[in-house]
Amino acid sequence: MNFIVSSTTLLRHLQSISGVLNTSNNLPILDNFLFEIENGQLKVSASDLETTMITTLEVQSEENGKIAVPAKMLLDMLKNLPEQPCTFLVKENFQIEMAYDNGKLRTPGFDGDEFPKLPNIENKSFIKISGDILSKAINKTLFATGNDDLRPVMSGVYCHFSPADITFVATDAHKLVRYRRTDAAATGSSAFILPKKPLNLLKSNLRGDEEILLEYNDSNAIFTFNDIVIVCRLVDGKYPNYEAVIPKENPNVLTIDRLQFLGSIKRVAIFSNKTTHQIKLKLAGSELSLFAEDVDFANEASERLTCYYDGDDMEIGFNSRFLLEMLNNLDTPEVKLSMSEPSRAGLLTPSNNSNADEDILMLVMPVMTR
Secondary structure (H helix, E strand, O other), rough: OOOEHHHHHHEEEEEEHHHHHOOOOOHHHEEEEEEEEEEEEEEEEEEEEOOEEEEEEEOEEEOOEEEEEEEEHHHHHHHHHOOOOOEEEEOOOHHHEEOOEEEEEEEEEOOOOOOOOOOOOOOOOEEEEEEEHHHHHHHHHHHOOOOOOOHHHHOOOOEEOOOOOOEEEEEOOOOEEEEEOOOOOOOOOEEEEEOOHHHHHHHHHHOOEEOOOOOOOEEEEEEEEOOEEEEEEEOOOOOOOHHHHHHOOOOOEEEEEHHHHHHHHHHHHHOOOOOOEEEEEEEOOOEEEEEEHHHHHHHEEEEEOOOOOEOOOOOEEEEHHHHHHHHOOOOOOOEEEOOOOOOEEEEEEEEEOOOOOEEEEEEEOOOOOO
């Protein structure tokens, strides 16, 4: 088995799937890329058992075959090699020789048959979705996922597809994001939970102008776009009833310039308690007062902002980090913060969203003020 390929082309394809590799693996074979050649096409796979990424590129080859190639060594070599043709020759006992303009290298490879096989996905449904919609959905929700190993269902993004719309939800029990699109739909209704790692891999590989074929069943999902395929195991479990925690009656509504609000929170939060990150919002008339303090170090800060507020005078506390994350993930010039009382969650939404097909709601739980 031998083939010739451009060094930079191969490096670009390897880097696009290298994010799936773990720094330490229980199975040594997972430290390798699987190279498979068939009819002049090189298919390269990387896996951590839960997620597998595959990329395909054209090479010059008259033979078919497969071999597992040490991933880190090959990546490090190609990063330091100028653009030029590289010739790979696989000898007996899986010895790999790579020749280039000014030299050659030799390294042991491994039997490609030892590499984990892809799951056989039966009874699958599918949906076609634009890269722009999927990229936005990931960016708007991923930050709100949890990290609690005891509640794995909350460490992923819940996806619900229906003939009317598609919905993505993420929560860690302190904050929640629901992102809904009515300009994409599935033929039937289905729901599943996507893990965080493949979502991050999608995020780094999507350009926004591609169409993605998403195939899924009860246990796995396959994303196919450009020259990449991502196969991932879904999170097993039942997602919490997120609609039940979204308060329906929120008569107190603050409308404010997003960047002004964001900047003020950033400044005042510097002086907040480093454990609770609490920031207090006091609303009265057309004025919003922000206040934070750290009693242990005698730090405090306050600011006043002009706003539009419709509701009763109230004081409510939030974790400033959650508010900052949410405001950074909204795009509109103005935002609305809808509240009912200081002990209940606040809802952050765009004000006058220019995209009628997009519905985004962010919920943040209050921090009890002292």
